[in-house]
Amino acid sequence: MCGRYVLFSDPEMAEIREIIEEVQKNNPEIKTGEIFPTNKAPVLMLNGDKLIPEAVKWGFPDFRGKGVIINARAETAPEKPMFRRSLEEKRCIIPSCGFYEWSHDGGPKTKYQFNLPGEGVLYMAALYNDFAGERRFVILTTASNESIRKVHLRMPVVLTRQEMDQWIDSYQGALDILQSSRPELVKQLA
Template identity: 75%
Template sequence: MCGRYVLFSDPEIKEIREIIEEVQRKNQDIKIGEIGPTNSAPVLIQKDNRLVAEAIKWGFPKFNGGVHINARGETAAELRTFRKSLEVRRCIIPSCGFYEWTHKKPKIKYQFNLPNEGALYMAGLYNDFDGERRFVILTAEANESIVKIHPRMPVVLKHPEMDQWIGSYQGALDILQSSRPKLIKQLA
């Protein structure tokens, strides 16, 4: 499960800085730093056959209160809450990495990233609820680079997969069924 991620306007990570600036030029409020559920953050969606950044709130509302922050990639196509979004409202969540904590006490917080990359992009879905746009992060079974810390991980997209994720439903299903890249961890 991905319950927190990080987003900084770091001058060294030009692509992330440009996404943040695009949203800020639209006068949309976003959180910078550690992003948690119900925060508004930049999300990439397709408009007019190109990716644009938009401020979207994290979490699909639940009927009994609270929010869904993640959707299991293995079952998203089957569940009413996520099915239509997977078909036509896929998005990409830019980040500078995500956090997970050990389950043993004392809990230790780790940040996960792609090796030799400043940006980490996660597969997501979005939908509108009572006039407010919301997103969730898709998850997969953890690979060997994270499984000792947590059994789930975000569906991390490599750069060449981003167009496939956004542009093709079948391509998105193929990504959800493929193994995800190995990550590196560091103490947060």
């Protein structure tokens, strides 16, 4: 599961800084730093033939009326009524500087940040929809690969740069990504 991620406007990360600055033009209250469920954060969405950043709230309203749903399982999203239409037509990408998970090995919890090796930017596959006039997103998760399995059994569907267009442009391409192995990640104490 992905319950928190990080988005810093670090001067060395020009790619992330540009996304944040673009969104802040219309949404000065946009959240940066550690992103929590229900925060409004930058999301990359297709507008014509170009990916543009937009401020979107994290979490679909729970159908039971309590809280929000922040993740969608890649394995079942194509069949679930809450996610099926979004997967077909409303895919987006979450820019980040990594995501957090906590160890659950019986001892004190340890917070780790996960990233792609040698990269300051990590993109995650997501879905969006509109609820009562408000745009919201969920992050897709999949079974953990070896790089995270000792910390958590689930991980976000991390997109490589080469997969970003495929995720956005093609429903079949998106399904192929959801069924493929995700890249190995590196962890560090957060």
